[in-house]
Amino acid sequence: GQNIDQPTEMTATEGAIVQINCTYQTSGFNGLFWYQQHAGEAPTFLSYNVLDGLEEKGRFSSFLSRSKGYSYLLLKELQMKDSASYLCAVAGNMLTFGGGTRLMVKP
């Protein structure tokens, strides 16, 4: 079976750093994705990890530990426009999404 857990909601302050965690138990593993979804819009691709370690892309970084079934998305220098849901998804026997973490950035 597939199980992906991430916090439902988080709040952070503009300019700060926030870490969104994701733990997973899946049948097979072909990579882990992070997507951003603004309210009422389509998800958009942020990052992909298939090997252990940190992938950095501008203000966003994503980390993966396959042995621990764990990933996190790190957002630095938070901006108001970063207020959105962040979806963790694992490609195993099929692509499975977590419930998403709604991030609210406050001034």
Place this chain on the structure above:
Amino acid sequence: EAQVTQNPRYLITVTGKKLTVTCSQNMNHEYMSWYRQDPGLGLRQIYYSMNVEVTDKGDVPEGYKVSRKEKRNFPLILESPSPNQTSLYFCASSFGGDNQPQHFGDGTRLSIL
């Protein structure tokens, strides 16, 4: 512009009245899929297609049909819609499969009364 186009964007209809949601992509992607998104449940895969004439069930296929007669199109068919199919639906496509970044359409909000 590379995109996935869904129609309609919004639809209110009644139980039992057959409906089709169209999905078209202009990126020559082999892989296409349909998801529904419900509060607290996240995105759940309904059906996917690895290529023309190849379709398979996802997590929640009951009550839905799909077809893939052409590479660019992947319609979702609800033969006899019921209120529990009220949801936000997304079509997605990618080059290689579900281990590639997915490109999502803008979504279709269906209300079945």
